[in-house]
Amino acid sequence: MEQLFQNSIEDLNGLRHFSEEELRILDNVDKATEEMAESEFEYYLRHEVNMDAPRIARKYGLLGIPVKKEYGGLGSNHLVTALAKERLGQLGLGFSSFFNVQVFLGGLSIQHWGTEAQKERYLKPAAQGDKVLAFALTEPEAGSDPTSLKTEYEKRGGSYVLNGTKYLITNGSIADHVIVFARSKAVQNEISAFIVDGKSAGLDRMRLREKIGLYTSDTAMLEFKDVEIPEESVLGGVGKGMHVAYSGLLNGRLGVASACIGIIEGSLNAAIARAKERVQHNKLIGKHQLIQRHIAEIRQNLEMARWPTYFAAIQRADYEKDINNKAMIDEAELRTALAKKIASRLAFESADHVVQVFGGFGYSFLSPVGALFCDSRVTRIYEGTDEIMELKIAAEVLGRDFEAFS
Ligand SMILES: Cc1cc2nc3c(=O)[nH]c(=O)nc-3n(C[C@H](O)[C@H](O)[C@H](O)COP(=O)(O)OP(=O)(O)OC[C@H]3O[C@@H](n4cnc5c(N)ncnc54)[C@H](O)[C@@H]3O)c2cc1C
Numbered sequence: 001m002e003q004l005f006q007n008s009i010e011d012l013n014g015l016r017h018f019s020e021e022e023l024r025i026l027d028n029v030d031k032a033t034e035e036m037a038e039s040e041f042e043y044y045l046r047h048e049v050n051m052d053a054p055r056i057a058r059k060y061g062l063l064g065i066p067v068k069k070e071y072g073g074l075g076s077n078h079l080v081t082a083l084a085k086e087r088l089g090q091l092g093l094g095f096s097s098f099f100n101v102q103v104f105l106g107g108l109s110i111q112h113w114g115t116e117a118q119k120e121r122y123l124k125p126a127a128q129g130d131k132v133l134a135f136a137l138t139e140p141e142a143g144s145d146p147t148s149l150k151t152e153y154e155k156r157g158g159s160y161v162l163n164g165t166k167y168l169i170t171n172g173s174i175a176d177h178v179i180v181f182a183r184s185k186a187v188q189n190e191i192s193a194f195i196v197d198g199k200s201a202g203l204d205r206m207r208l209r210e211k212i213g214l215y216t217s218d219t220a221m222l223e224f225k226d227v228e229i230p231e232e233s234v235l236g237g238v239g240k241g242m243h244v245a246y247s248g249l250l251n252g253r254l255g256v257a258s259a260c261i262g263i264i265e266g267s268l269n270a271a272i273a274r275a276k277e278r279v280q281h282n283k284l285i286g287k288h289q290l291i292q293r294h295i296a297e298i299r300q301n302l303e304m305a306r307w308p309t310y311f312a313a314i315q316r317a318d319y320e321k322d323i324n325n326k327a328m329i330d331e332a333e334l335r336t337a338l339a340k341k342i343a344s345r346l347a348f349e350s351a352d353h354v355v356q357v358f359g360g361f362g363y364s365f366l367s368p369v370g371a372l373f374c375d376s377r378v379t380r381i382y383e384g385t386d387e388i389m390e391l392k393i394a395a396e397v398l399g400r401d402f403e404a405f406s
Helices: 003-015 020-046 052-059 078-089 094-113 116-127 241-275 289-321 326-363 370-380 386-398
Strands: 133-136 152-156 159-170 177-184 191-197 203-207 219-230
Touching (some): 003 020, 003 241, 003 289, 020 052, 020 078, 020 094, 078 094, 094 116, 094 159, 094 191, 094 241, 094 370, 159 177, 177 219, 191 219, 241 289, 241 326, 241 370, 326 370, 326 386
Antiparallel strands (some): 152 159, 159 219, 177 191
16 A cells, blocks of 8 residues: 555554444555556646546445445545545546545535435436536636526426526536536525536536646536526525535535645655655755755645644544534534645645755656646635635634624
């Protein structure tokens, strides 16, 4: 097993004993990541979406890790899933972004809010990797403030009709089913979530290629022009859209924080390898003290990112037991915001350190560290920006009366 990943499992096993089954799942995650590494790098070099990675994930059952067994998953808790994301993050965030949307924003939202029929139809095939999910909240004019979204729905007979545009949607052009958030044309401030077939008539999907990273992940713009969907497409009940969105984001943010640990580990592994092989001024660069400082910084970042993230993951297990407990929800929001804010900044800093250790080669697409650097930047933006995380942390500390973004 990869060494840093094994260290994480051993450190946590001392605090919270993993079952044989959990250890087997984590061993499979390790094997799947090994198997994905080569294709992920090849697709990255070609700037193409990697559709081999989901196939490998399916082979090892990765896409159902936190999904309940009765819906085709493995029934693991948040800590095991966080460790899985950590290992996958070592490859960069292409597949990790796919996973976050497929599993956290998509699958767990349907598991939590869906009807039994929806779980059968959408969750089971997603957990088994047979269908791809997307989560379409953001719009060109509604990002950090999703409540200002403009996509509209209208009831016409036994159907709903959707009109509007969704922007920056991960898995958007490859998804079989998209969770779409829209507001009622008839009822003020009523926002609902719908599960929409990706091939619906009137839905145009355009891949966005002009990103500065995440080349192996699909990002798309979706245009809905009179898209008619059946009444039973509503997820979580009419008017419950923002509850669905926020609970999905809470899961997703923990996934982002966990993947950031992987970015830091990937940076550390690459920095150590380069320091022990590159010679300048007649010495291995690892013997220059200023290079050692970069390596020490990355190692410190790893320690600082891991524990808030693991703590949030452990705390989530309690939250899941009583999801209507307001104090518990607030605590989960705080812990998750802390983990995402801390881990994403440290991931970006660590990727910057390793690029420096690599020197000019680090600035090339051909080096293994380019993806870590470019991909890590997005973690400070998607699923809630740094600033929104800071506002959430401050609001939890000062009290909701001080919430600056309501
Ligand atoms: C690669 C990628 C994939 C994505 N995937 C998805 C997806 O699958 N589904 C989805 O729905 N969305 C997705 N997003 C969208 C992402 O969640 C948004 O980009 C993010 O929420 C920020 O919104 P914005 O880009 O509109 O920035 P804006 O909201 O316009 O923010 C601009 C700046 O203003 C700051 N700001 C905004 N409001 C405040 C405030 N009240 N106080 C202080 N500062 C503030 C922000 O922090 C930021 O620094 C993705 C984005 C990217 C880049």
